[in-house]
Amino acid sequence: MDWEDFKIQRNRASLWGEEMRVFKKPNLSNDWKCPICGTSDKKEVVLIGIIGTEEGRNIQAEQFHLDCLDLAWNKHSNIVYQIVEGK
Numbered sequence: 001m002d003w004e005d006f007k008i009q010r011n012r013a014s015l016w017g018e019e020m021r022v023f024k025k026p027n028l029s030n031d032w033k034c035p036i037c038g039t040s041d042k043k044e045v046v047l048i049g050i051i052g053t054e055e056g057r058n059i060q061a062e063q064f065h066l067d068c069l070d071l072a073w074n075k076h077s078n079i080v081y082q083i084v085e086g087k
Helices: 003-015
Strands: 045-049 061-065 072-074 079-081
Antiparallel strands (some): 072 079
């Protein structure tokens, strides 16, 4: 799936009324660590879809600590992103 198809899928998800849910603590199975901070602290997390893993209305996702997110918006290309360095 290319980026344009992904944007269309995400727009459809918005039309279906889906919202980003905040979970009180992460699922710590498989030695999970936040991709941003690298810790497994028991803090609120959100799931972020992984591009290229879509099957119908399902998509694989990764957990991120909510307070680790520092998002930016490129208004020109209409992309919300975060640069994750290290790991």
